[in-house]
Amino acid sequence: DAKTTQPNSMESNEEEPVHLPCNHSTISGTDYIHWYRQLPSQGPEYVIHGLTSNVNNRMASLAIAEDRKSSTLILHRATLRDAAVYYCTHNTGNQFYFGTGTSLTVIP
Amino acid sequence: EAGVVQSPRYKIIEKKQPVAFWCNPISGHNTLYWYLQNLGQGPELLIRYENEEAVDDSQLPKDRFSAERLKGVDSTLKIQPAELGDSAVYLCASSSFNFDQPQHFGDGTRLSIL
Numbered sequence: 001d002a003k004t005t006q007p008n009s010m011e012s013n014e015e016e017p018v019h020l021p022c023n024h025s026t027i028s029g030t031d032y033i034h035w036y037r038q039l040p041s042q043g044p045e046y047v048i049h050g051l052t053s054n055v056n057n058r059m060a061s062l063a064i065a066e067d068r069k070s071s072t073l074i075l076h077r078a079t080l081r082d083a084a085v086y087y088c089t090h091n092t093g094n095q096f097y098f099g100t101g102t103s104l105t106v107i108p
Numbered sequence: 109e110a111g112v113v114q115s116p117r118y119k120i121i122e123k124k125q126p127v128a129f130w131c132n133p134i135s136g137h138n139t140l141y142w143y144l145q146n147l148g149q150g151p152e153l154l155i156r157y158e159n160e161e162a163v164d165d166s167q168l169p170k171d172r173f174s175a176e177r178l179k180g181v182d183s184t185l186k187i188q189p190a191e192l193g194d195s196a197v198y199l200c201a202s203s204s205f206n207f208d209q210p211q212h213f214g215d216g217t218r219l220s221i222l
Contacts, residue, residue, distance in 0.1 A: 032208050043112070043199050043213030044151065051208070087150055095164060096211070098150030 004088050009103045012078045020073040020102055022088030027068050031091050035062065035073045037084040038101070044087060047073065078106045110134065114200050114214035122222045126188035129217045133181065133202030140177055141211065142185050143199040151199055157183065158205065187219075195221045 005023045012018040024033065032051050036044040048055055048062045050071075055062040061074040075082055085101040113132040121127050133140050138159055143151035154173065156164040159180040168175065172191070177183040187194055197218050201211040 034210060036211075036213075041215070043201070043215045044211075046210035046212065049208070049210055089150075095153055095156070098152070100148070101150055 003097065004090065004099045006086070006088060006099055006102045008100065009105065011105045011107060012075075013107050014080060015077050018075040018078045018082070018104065020075075020086050020088075020104065022071050022073070024069055024071065024088070024090050026092060027090050028092060029068075033062070033064060033068070033071050033088065033090050034096065035060070035071075036087045036089070036098075037082075038087065039084050044098075047086070078104075080106050080108065082106055112200055112202055112212050112214035114198075114217055116217055117215065118218050118220075120220045120222065121190055123192055124189040126186065127190050127219065128184055128186045129198050129200075129219075131183045131185070131200030131214060133183070133200070134212055136204075137202035137212070138180070138205045139203045140183050141199075141201040141203075142175060142183070143201065145197045145199055145216070147196075154185070190219075190221050192221050195219055 003026050032049050034049040035047040037047055038044045048057055048060050050062045063072040083106045085103050087098045087101040089096045089098050115130050140157040142154040144154055145151045155168045155175050157177045173187055175185045197216040199216040201213040203209050203211045
């Protein structure tokens with residue numbers, strides 16, 4: 001199985017940057033790295049994805065290590081609405097495997 | 109664009125009863141996924157469709173679970189008979205065919221077995 005490991009929980013102060021790490025121990029050269037987040041009672045929401053290069057969009061930035069064994073989701077200014085469970089995943093064998101995610105708490 | 113629509117949002121049944129969940133994916137999305145999510149865990153894939161074809165159902169408990177995607181659009185997931193351990197959230201997601209495209213999830217059906 002494709003495996004990712006993330007810290008169970010993290011905290012951030014409001015309006016400060018947050019760096020959420022992920023290890024992709026089984027990633028292969030053609031696997032895309034995806035990040036999703038999930039609020040209570042909702043389905044996961046797409047955040048960002050990439051292959052090798054760092055990526056930016058309106059929600060976040062994604063930094064991918066040169067060996068691609070790790071990635072970091074960067075929220076530039078955390079808001080209370082960013083409090084959620086964040087999942088990193090990658091596609092292997094045409095499947096995406098989600099771990100247990102990181103629960104982000106944003107402190108006002 | 110309209111998102112992935114799932115119904116019902118909640119379902120409570122007694123064990124050994126049948127139950128069905130329905131999913132309408134985003135228009136034009138070839139790929140449809142059914143996931144199961146237990147409390148405190150990430151989604152776990154049950155089955156993946158490419159158009160009408162179930163291309164990966166290796167994690168689907170086929171003795172009691174079944175799924176179909178007629179005409180390559182809407183999909184139905186069925187459990188018969190339901191067991192206490194089936195209590196979970198059932199999520200549907202869709203995406204374009206290529207794996208560089210994100211999945212779009214519905215809000216799921218929360219199933220409770222009494």
